[in-house]
Amino acid sequence: MAEVQLVVVGSIGIDTIGTPTAKREDVLGGSVSYACAAASYFTSVGMVGVVGNDFPDASMALYRQFGIDLEGLQVVPGETFRWSGVYHDDMNNRDTISTDLNVFADFSPDLPEAYRATPYVLLGNISPDLQLHVLDQIKNPQFIMADSMDLWINVARDDLMKVISRVDLLTLNDSEARLLTGEANAVKAARALLELGPRYVVLKKGEHGALLFTQDTVVMAPAFPLDHFEDPTGAGDCFAGGFMGALARARRHDTVDLREALLYGSVVASFGVEQFGLDRLAKLTAEQIDERFGLLGEMIDPA
């Protein structure tokens, strides 16, 4: 396997997911599962996470099928993290039914020596103190992206602010950006986030796409319009993984490269939501990604 170019840290969960039309139990999920699977189409990716010794062999085999480097995956005694949630009719909002941290409660994301000089790093959505622990271990990174969520804004704001000050790119949902900054307007919120340290801020808007802000410009990546999708879980993680994978492949960070990476992230996320969990990504081909990337480009600019 090629040397790992992108390291992703995050949660690994076994999920129970309800939607208005279906319910699935024991779905492999978690931010690092989705992000690594998405990134695997673009670059060599290493996973940093933790599972219990109940983790299914089939799930481990699926990680390997994606070509994910698993040197950073810790298998420890106990049960794997479990999450259960139900989506509202609009498929945009959801209620968490239960969260069992299990082995995730004592997770310390220690990087294998081979990962510490990895040029691209994605800090998936986990507690900011764990993200800081990762930042303390990496050397000479080329580009660090961090994701977070409303929970950490509410309960760990100080640590989150430290993370934000040390990364190249912060991504949040637009509602989270408003919550963190106190700005009711999403554009003002993004500009306020840029003042906290990162060179780039990406506002995720779910089915409406994403906006990347720099100090002096905005780059838009619409979502691919889908006539069928089953499960929005992990869409943001697929977006982040696809974005960072494409950026690691490009090895350049000009505006055109960032824009291409945004579109690739959007495309991979659009496949991810078509089926539950990683079902669709497991069957995805590079040709299908490039075909939809081309279609999305034509929808934006048919000239």
Place this chain on the structure above:
Amino acid sequence: MAEVQLVVVGSIGIDTIGTPTAKREDVLGGSVSYACAAASYFTSVGMVGVVGNDFPDASMALYRQFGIDLEGLQVVPGETFRWSGVYHDDMNNRDTISTDLNVFADFSPDLPEAYRATPYVLLGNISPDLQLHVLDQIKNPQFIMADSMDLWINVARDDLMKVISRVDLLTLNDSEARLLTGEANAVKAARALLELGPRYVVLKKGEHGALLFTQDTVVMAPAFPLDHFEDPTGAGDCFAGGFMGALARARRHDTVDLREALLYGSVVASFGVEQFGLDRLAKLTAEQIDERFGLLGEMIDPA
């Protein structure tokens, strides 16, 4: 004045508008006011509507300032239509407080002879039977666009279906498209609307932009990201007016022309919401429109 190239029919109202931070009384509004003002930057536009003899001279002067042809504007004894509404905190949804139809109750949109061979026609949001009355009067149109709303879907569905079968382009909010077709998925709803007759369907998504569907493609027009806006009233009408104005100016309806018209509609709408009523459009210049059109293009495709 140049011969009228675009005729717009719709409502004229004097509005009272509440937002989370402000309240304004006696604001000139209505679908035809916004749409004609927006279109006036691109083509010669004629207004078909009705006002009472209480209609302020200043409002009539504002129409003239925009260069709108007023031969189709009826001034009749009685009071002008009045509407009052309050926006929710998210500025996306609103409650109607009161509606006084007044002279609008007996409105018959009779076109002056000079308007009947106008190549471009925009049927703004009024009752479908009035839209049908306009369709019956026009000869050899090049392109007809119709807007509607949830009220008419609920109370005048049969007439609305007749309108839809006779126009080139139908535009609805995505929620209205789902309501009319019974399809929960917006993309499927748009495709179902295409089956009803129009060659094009535009789904409006407010601050998230618009999508144009044809039988075999989708064209996307994101909204311009605003760090300040005061009043979303009339945004969809400004979009429709800007779109049809730009199309009438281009005189071609290829995909690239439709895309350009979508972006112009999006740009004019983004100015329209910056201030209450027509306040911002009244100060707008063609140079400002072109500048923002260029910025939006760079945000979509910085290559």
